[in-house]
Amino acid sequence: MKKNSASLTKAHKVKVRENNLGRVSKGEKCSVIGCGKEAKRSLSAEKVKMAGISISGEKRVYLCENHYKDYKKKTKKERKIEQWRYKGV
Numbered sequence: 001m002k003k004n005s006a007s008l009t010k011a012h013k014v015k016v017r018e019n020n021l022g023r024v025s026k027g028e029k030c031s032v033i034g035c036g037k038e039a040k041r042s043l044s045a046e047k048v049k050m051a052g053i054s055i056s057g058e059k060r061v062y063l064c065e066n067h068y069k070d071y072k073k074k075t076k077k078e079r080k081i082e083q084w085r086y087k088g089v
């Protein structure tokens with residue numbers, strides 16, 4: 001009788017974890033209610049909710065390109081105020 005335990009470990013592949021924050025694997029869809037487009041970014045649900053975007057999801061949510069832009073706009077109100085100064089009245 002032979003012991004073949006060594007060949008078993010050969011087949012056991014080491015999984016490479018994708019730790020790139022913000023990147024989304026293909027197939028994920030936008031978590032914004034009524035959207036369903038292909039997601040480009042993943043964010044914490046808490047942050048997105050704070051920006052006033054209605055999403056379905058509790059911990060991790062996915063945003064498509066458009067909604068990610070929308071999210072960025074809503075979280076950068078300070079910038080808008082800065083632009084106002086330049087415009088003047």
Ligand SMILES: [Zn+2]
Pocket residue numbers: 030031032035036037063064065066067
């Ligand atoms: Zn979307």
